[in-house]
Amino acid sequence: MAESTGSETTSATGNGNGAPEAKVVEEWLHAAYNCFSSGHKFCREVCPVMQVTRDERHTPTAFHANVVAMEKGLLSIEDVAEDYVHCTMCGACELRCPNTLFTGDFYRFRQRTISVVKAMRALAAEKGIHQKNWQRWAELTNRWGNEPVLGWNTETGASKVRAWAVGLDIPTGGETVLFADCEAAFNRPSVPRAVALLLQAGGIEFGLMSQQWCCGGPMWETGYVDVAHAMAEHNLLDWRKTGTKRIICPDPHDYITIIEHYPELDEGFDEFEIVLALDLIAELIRDGKIELTTPVDRTVTYHDPCRLNKRMGVWQAPREILRAIPGLTFVDVDHVTQWSYCSGAGSNLFVEKPALTAEISRRRLGKVSELEGGVDTLVSACPWSERPLTEEGKAAGIEVFDIFELVAEAAGFEV
């Protein structure tokens, strides 16, 4: 895997012989040529970044063509590193690719643009080509254990990562733990509080980690692979220390990072069960273990978070939950239409290109405003998306909630 460059290969860094570059090119050339040679470009108009910048450098096509050009000595990582910032890793391009759609099963092939972008970002970092804010973000994450989601000067250390749980009487460790992501834990504590209250109401016994660090996802995504490894190895150790077997993730970013990356690092990973909170809460509602009796008088539409809908095919559970909330009017937009939607927050785009994230979110809110039926609320299921969506929602007169916040309200809790 390209993602596992990091610490093992750092010996090649800085020796100026181009070895890391050659390694990435060798690994991805075949896949890149699949895109290069078909040249469909069907990915282009579903790409949330391309829809805004309209710049061919930012297309999945370019992300693959660059690999071919590097192999031919026409481009170098120095030429293209900044281009690869322009991706939220939403996965729309992979879904829309005819190579994926029509050759996947038979040839065991799919176009993996996200992995190519990760590999190129890791290569850039390894070669000392840094994006200033990503580098700083990685340094502070490494220092504090959690991402600097409250700004460069407000520490988000491990000692504060449980602050959101005050008064909820949640033990440490245990067979099941609730893994609250950096963004929600520090920036939107109502989300983990809502999830915790709902789990307690549903009769689920769970604790919190003795010392939770960032899942490492944004570090893998922005190319700081050794920091990602440090985060993941710490969390795995912490789970084992407290005898934890089951990890509940309310944040899709945490969930996908753990299931995609942690097994690469740990041969014994199968001992853990990683649970998406959305699935579990939907099940508890379905089984009558959580009762939703308080009407929520809102007309809502749902934003399919990219990592749920496009990356993991999770789009039914949130709709099932929303339809179970009394008093709620739900104006749905189907999940395939939403392949081309995004908040712009993914893979820390907002750290390097805040204006681009804001514009992607503004356009997402524009889609809400176009809906008939007087939609007043946009519901998401991803705390990272909720930051820019909430900001842009203010201008559009649309409130933005996390799905768990609404479910908690319907279950009679105040979060």
Add this chain to the structure above:
Amino acid sequence: MAIATLDVAVVDELVAICGEDHVFTGRSALFNRARVPAPFPAHRWAEHIPQAVVLPTSAEQISEVVKLANRRGIPVVPRAGATGLTDGAVPFRHGILVDVKLMNRILEIDHEDRTVTVQPGINMLKLNEELRRHGYIYPDDPASYPCSLVGGRIGTSGWSLIGGRYGHTRDLVISFEIVLPTGEIIRVGDGGGRKTRKSSSGYQLKHLFMGHQGTLGIVTEATLELVPRPEAEFSAFFAYPSYLDGWKATGDFARSGLATLAGVVLFDEEKVRYLRRDDEAYIPQPDWVRTVVAVAMYGQADEVRAGARQLMRISKANGSHYLGDEISHGDWASRHDRYATPQHGRARSGQVALMSWHCEDAAIAYSKLPEVRERWHRIVDGLCERFDAFDDWGMFAYTNGAYKPWGDYLTEIDVGIWESKWDDEMWAAWVDAKREIARVAIESGGSISACHGSCREGEVDLVPMELGGGFDVMKKIKRALDPGNIMNPGKYLLDQAYELDADTTSREEE
């Protein structure tokens, strides 16, 4: 590889015109705007890169860029979606590449007179997402529907899969604004009215400024037809034991006179064989199936229902075997996604080889289809025998007439090209084969291209043969409108226009 850089003063002027954020001279900006999907020898990639890229936001900016290029004698190359198959958007002579993708707004939807006015950088699928809310469709439906842009559709005079019902690009574009090679901004249409569909006033310039592959200007705005969104779609796939059986049935369907008939597609035996290479790409069929015909109808529910009944009666009478609802709905719905998959390439040994897709298209009369098919396959077979780097992917024939889907057919042969094996000898053999494919089209009384254009190496050599005296007129027009030969030079043999002028001048001097 060093890139010949533009004079810094020129770049400064471009920045002054388009703004700092919309002018690029970095290597990745240039290399990623050199290609189109049609394979060109990747080892010659560096020969076709621009020296600067601009992403303008208005016709006035484009006009100023073109005037600057004229003053400085620098080539200008327009680029919209860059999904064309005849190198229109490839900067053969470097220069300034004008990428219109940022100009992608819908400017007006006119419900009364049923038009939509757009900028050239908008894609049809995105346009239709917007129009759907109002109950309309813009029915320009090429294979590249999800990615090609309106500006490029005009530049190539595109063809639509459902043109038999709704017309092709030239029929769906009512008028447009274009920056001429000398920088003037004019509007062309039928007569002068922006929304006039039919006029007898003056020369009919709309057709002149369509399909010129960017050699006569850059489109900056277009007024398009708004069509009521069809209530019903009927698609049906039929099977035949031989090509000739399928060909006869195709003729029956196309000549039926059913007004809702949008298109008929004939898959030849090699195409069906190619699609059978993996069971995912095509719903498996019994062995006896050698040829497939697809039919599609669109319109109001009542008329489509009646038309479909009539069409099924025709199919029974001519021995067509209906392939069932699954393939009929599913394959038609995924028609844009299936036109090429590199993985389907096969080396002579049968081994999977990643191949680039190349499609040679022509307009061929119905009566000539069987003969052209045989001759084209023979040409490609010759290539395959000489080099283990080509692969015959079969042929399609699509109804080509607008509104009346009989007569001639967009006929294409798809060839897999193992590009990574290529050398100059294979490229030369390929160019020769393309020329021969074009020659067959002309000899059969057809045209070198129904939809892509014919300015790639190989077939372009025969454009004068196809157009005869018309090609001389083309050169005179080019020379008159683009005296400095700055607008997309190197395409369509139009450099000859300037040689002609030099010859004339020297004779006069003598």
